[in-house]
Amino acid sequence: MLVRDVMVAPVVTVGPSATVQEVAKLFLQKKISAVPVLDGKGKLVGIVSEGDLLHRVEAGTERHRSWWLRALVDGDTLASEYVKSHSRKVSDVMTRDVITVSPQTPLHEVAAVMEKNAVKRLPVLENGQLVGIVSRANLLQAVASARQLLDITPSDKAIRDRILAGLKKEAWAHIGLLNVTVSNGIVDLWGLADSEAERKAIRVAAESAPGVGAVHDNLVVYRGAGWA
Numbered sequence: 001m002l003v004r005d006v007m008v009a010p011v012v013t014v015g016p017s018a019t020v021q022e023v024a025k026l027f028l029q030k031k032i033s034a035v036p037v038l039d040g041k042g043k044l045v046g047i048v049s050e051g052d053l054l055h056r057v058e059a060g061t062e063r064h065r066s067w068w069l070r071a072l073v074d075g076d077t078l079a080s081e082y083v084k085s086h087s088r089k090v091s092d093v094m095t096r097d098v099i100t101v102s103p104q105t106p107l108h109e110v111a112a113v114m115e116k117n118a119v120k121r122l123p124v125l126e127n128g129q130l131v132g133i134v135s136r137a138n139l140l141q142a143v144a145s146a147r148q149l150l151d152i153t154p155s156d157k158a159i160r161d162r163i164l165a166g167l168k169k170e171a172w173a174h175i176g177l178l179n180v181t182v183s184n185g186i187v188d189l190w191g192l193a194d195s196e197a198e199r200k201a202i203r204v205a206a207e208s209a210p211g212v213g214a215v216h217d218n219l220v221v222y223r224g225a226g227w228a
Helices: 021-029 067-072 074-084 108-117 136-146 154-167 194-209
Strands: 034-038 044-051 123-127 130-137 178-181 186-192 214-217
Touching: 021 034, 021 044, 021 186, 034 130, 044 123, 108 123, 108 136, 130 136, 154 178, 154 194, 186 194
Parallel strands: 186 214
Antiparallel strands: 034 044, 123 130, 178 186
């Protein structure tokens, strides 16, 4: 599945001259938590989120440090925090270094980027133009709406072949120590697993195969030094 399959479009945006108060009202009215910031030519120049408005003087939530903590923080950091909590302009509080994706980006890459950079949403650009936005919620929606890969129930042989073929592709799976039997869609796993983690992964792989009704795990964990 690709970004284009789950992204939200069109996107609510603001300009750099918008005020913090206007953006806060927009979040509440539209029930959103972030907006991309576009300049007069429609170019993405930043993004402002609820997190950027978390420490604000209007709400009394600006950062308060004891004198000795302030002494440990450099002046540039303190000055930047002051701007973030006091400025009325979106251009002062927005995040400028925006990570983006394209409509053709696979969702597994989106998840990795979000996790690595600790972000909750990514603007979607195509030919330099904003065409959508994808968020963690959109990834969850993809999970919730997932369908079985096959509408027709496969045969027991097809299920077995698919499980074994899938395990052969995994570097962690020791399929030479494994046997799989299938009867009426019920899978039995037999043989040895090198670790408890491998045993669990084999079970999950079997449960994920289309047409599987249940999995019976009869595997024994062997760690090289003895039986577990």
